[in-house]
Amino acid sequence: MGKGKSKVVCGYPLSIFFIVVNEFCERFSYYGMRAVLVLYFKYFLRWDDDLATSIYHTFVALCYLTPILGAIVADSWLGKFKTIIYLSIVYAVGQVAMAVSAIHDITDSDRDGTPDSMTFHIVLSMVGLFLIALGTGGIKPCVAAFGGDQFGEHQDRQRRTFFSVFYLCINGGSLLSTIITPVLRAQECGIYSKQKCYSLAFGVPAALMVVALVVFIIGSGMYYKAEPQGNIMLDVCKCIGFAIKNRYRHRSKQYPKRQHWMDWAEEKYDKLLIAQIKMVLKVLFLYIPLPMFWTLFDQKGSRWTLQATTMDGNFGALVIQPDQMQTVNPILILTLVPIMDSLIYPLIKKCGLNFTPLKRMTVGMLLAAIAFVCAALVQIQIDVSTKQLLHSSPYILSGQGFIYFKLTIKGKANSDSTTVHNTDKATFTLRSGSQSCEYSTNFGFGSSYTFFIHSTLVFGSNCQDSVTAVEDIKPNSVHMALQIPQYFFITAGEVMFSVTGLEFSYSQAPSNMKAVLQAGWLFTVAIGNFIVLIVAELAKIPKQWAEYVLFASLLVAVCVIFSIMAYFYTYIDPTEIEAQFKKKINEDDEDDKSKPGKAEVEMVKRDSIKCHDEYDKATQTKM
Numbered sequence: 209m210g211k212g213k214s215k216v217v218c219g220y221p222l223s224i225f226f227i228v229v230n231e232f233c234e235r236f237s238y239y240g241m242r243a244v245l246v247l248y249f250k251y252f253l254r255w256d257d258d259l260a261t262s263i264y265h266t267f268v269a270l271c272y273l274t275p276i277l278g279a280i281v282a283d284s285w286l287g288k289f290k291t292i293i294y295l296s297i298v299y300a301v302g303q304v305a306m307a308v309s310a311i312h313d314i315t316d317s318d319r320d321g322t323p324d325s326m327t328f329h330i331v332l333s334m335v336g337l338f339l340i341a342l343g344t345g346g347i348k349p350c351v352a353a354f355g356g357d358q359f360g361e362h363q364d365r366q367r368r369t370f371f372s373v374f375y376l377c378i379n380g381g382s383l384l385s386t387i388i389t390p391v392l393r394a395q396e397c398g399i400y401s402k403q404k405c406y407s408l409a410f411g412v413p414a415a416l417m418v419v420a421l422v423v424f425i426i427g428s429g430m431y432y433k434a435e436p437q438g439n440i441m442l443d444v445c446k447c448i449g450f451a452i453k454n455r456y457r458h459r460s461k462q463y464p465k466r467q468h469w470m471d472w473a474e475e476k477y478d479k480l481l482i483a484q485i486k487m488v489l490k491v492l493f494l495y496i497p498l499p500m501f502w503t504l505f506d507q508k509g510s511r512w513t514l515q516a517t518t519m520d521g522n523f524g525a526l527v528i529q530p531d532q533m534q535t536v537n538p539i540l541i542l543t544l545v546p547i548m549d550s551l552i553y554p555l556i557k558k559c560g561l562n563f564t565p566l567k568r569m570t571v572g573m574l575l576a577a578i579a580f581v582c583a584a585l586v587q588i589q590i591d592v593s594t595k596q597l598l599h600s601s602p603y604i605l606s607g608q609g610f611i612y613f614k615l616t617i618k619g620k621a622n623s624d625s626t627t628v629h630n631t632d633k634a635t636f637t638l639r640s641g642s643q644s645c646e647y648s649t650n651f652g653f654g655s656s657y658t659f660f661i662h663s664t665l666v667f668g669s670n671c672q673d674s675v676t677a678v679e680d681i682k683p684n685s686v687h688m689a690l691q692i693p694q695y696f697f698i699t700a701g702e703v704m705f706s707v708t709g710l711e712f713s714y715s716q717a718p719s720n721m722k723a724v725l726q727a728g729w730l731f732t733v734a735i736g737n738f739i740v741l742i743v744a745e746l747a748k749i750p751k752q753w754a755e756y757v758l759f760a761s762l763l764v765a766v767c768v769i770f771s772i773m774a775y776f777y778t779y780i781d782p783t784e785i786e787a788q789f790k791k792k793i794n795e796d797d798e799d800d801k802s803k804p805g806k807a808e809v810e811m812v813k814r815d816s817i818k819c820h821d822e823y824d825k826a827t828q829t830k831m
């Protein structure tokens with residue numbers, strides 16, 4: 209039986225159906241919008257690659273910073289249910305703002321197809337992104353935990369299944385949206401002039417966020433809504449602050465040393481709380497090198513998508529958009545997770561190898577580094593193929609009875625105004641007053657042409673013979689399929705690193721601090737995205753392939769440090785430690801009652817020693 213007023217279907221509270229559907233729609237909304245974001249920056253707002261990459265990663269970093277805020281609001285003030293409702297409204301408003309910001313007609317007063325006031329579109333989209341980051345990050349730590357709350361204590365198996373289904377929904381939503389929104393973006397729409405339809409690509413995710421909110425509200429009567437328990441994160445910070453202050457006050461040699469600096473909080477705080485904070489600090493220390501993994505991982509949506517815009521997406525019957533390549537990640541997640549769990553890990557175990565969570569995470573980091581080496585190799589290939597500038601001085605001809613115009617064809621995938629499908633025959637109409645004639649030719653992805661029109665051109669006839677097309681840049685010849693190896697390695701890395709890391713954080717966290725560690729985990733994602741900003745903005749490496757190699761090398765270096773730290777980490781069983789502590793504290797209380805005359809200072813010292821003994825005993829087991 210679940211904890212809410214919900215009906216039970218096949219052993220599961222019906223209420224979780226609404227939570228799972230809500231998650232699917234919300235992840236659809238988030239990943240759908242994120243998939244086209246970098247192209248919106250580049251082609252709608254006309255930012256360069258570095259600025260587009262930087263703002264993209266600032267946004268992702270914000271999305272992973274706000275979970276701390278969401279957890280604090282939910283735990284100490286509103287509770288999870290109200291936090292999810294209020295922040296989902298903020299989130300939906302943000303998505304609508306994004307959709308509106310992408311309507312070029314709003315400021316296109318001269319109706320030439322380009323916005324006249326870019327400031328309006330930039331400001332609105334930045335406000336939209338801020339609200340989305342606040343909403344998506346704020347509800348992130350609440351939704352999964354709220355789902356977990358719906359199960360009774362005896363429903364461990366069902367709760368585990370719920371979390372698996374929840375993860376599948378995340379990736380299902382992400383997969384569908386990264387297929388759909390790039391298709392919507394590639395459509396043309398507009399009132400006065402037709403342009404790439406970013407407003408639709410943002411509008412559908414906005415609609416899905418409204419659906420997510422409505423579905424969640426429909427389930428309202430069935431949920432178990434736990435009251436806010438008080439903010440454990442605040443207690444942890446206060447306890448750490450007190451320990452540091454107390455240690456500083458007793459810095460003179462006359463005071464005996466304590467085994468751990470956190471023990472200086474013993475005068476004011478519960479010994480159990482101190483032991484729990486020690487466990488959390490041990491894991492948080494191990495988190496220090498982790499952001500580097502996310503630095504590489506999250507570039508799928510920025511650098512890799514921009515890389516795909518310079519590649520050929522023609523898969524025969526199917527033309528793949530550059531932003532659609534991101535779907536390879538959720539597709540591989542949905543296939544690799546079951547393969548790893550049911551085949552690879554059991555096989556490794558059968559071979560007698562102890563593939564501990566921290567070893568898996570180390571391998572995950574190495575796989576991500578390999579992915580970036582693959583990306584660098586692909587980039588070198590692209591650079592070689594696009595460097596071929598065939599014609600560079602049209603001025604020579606312009607003085608000889610020719611006029612010329614330059615046209616860059618970026619193919620269906622990424623062009624804005626001069627969209628020509630790969631290998632399509634494009635037709636141009638040349639006009640002079642009321643007279644006109646037509647010229648047709650074939651194009652390829654990413655190619656650039658200069659057209660020379662002879663000044664003796666006779667209108668009214670076919671102007672094919674009076675126009676000479678000179679190919680400046682050859683069409684993209686490097687196929688997008690070459691990105692598959694880098695996607696494979698980064699996703700295999702994600703399965704080993706991220707899925708294992710989440711499970712590790714959960715298993716090593718004390719019962720009341722699981723959310724603290726989850727917030728810490730998400731914080732590493734935020735820092736990882738800030739590192740991309742620093743490198744993209746400060747390093748300004750001229751060659752993209754060299755930047756990829758730099759990131760791969762940094763991750764390998766960090767991976768070596770992490771493996772050393774992991775070697776010295778001792779796995780713990782927080783439940784066992786907590787039980788032993790509670791038992792000891794009860795025994796001590798009984799003891800104290802029977803010996804009322806003991807000096808206080810002696811008591812503190814003795815308790816402190818016991819405290820260390822218990823903690824040390826419980827952390828001796830190395831796996």
Ligand SMILES: C[C@H](N)C(=O)N[C@@H](CC(=O)O)C(=O)O
Pocket residue numbers: 235378379382537538541
């Ligand atoms: C779609 C990704 N493969 C994924 O599973 N993402 C998770 C974890 C995360 O990156 O935050 C999610 O979106 O919750």
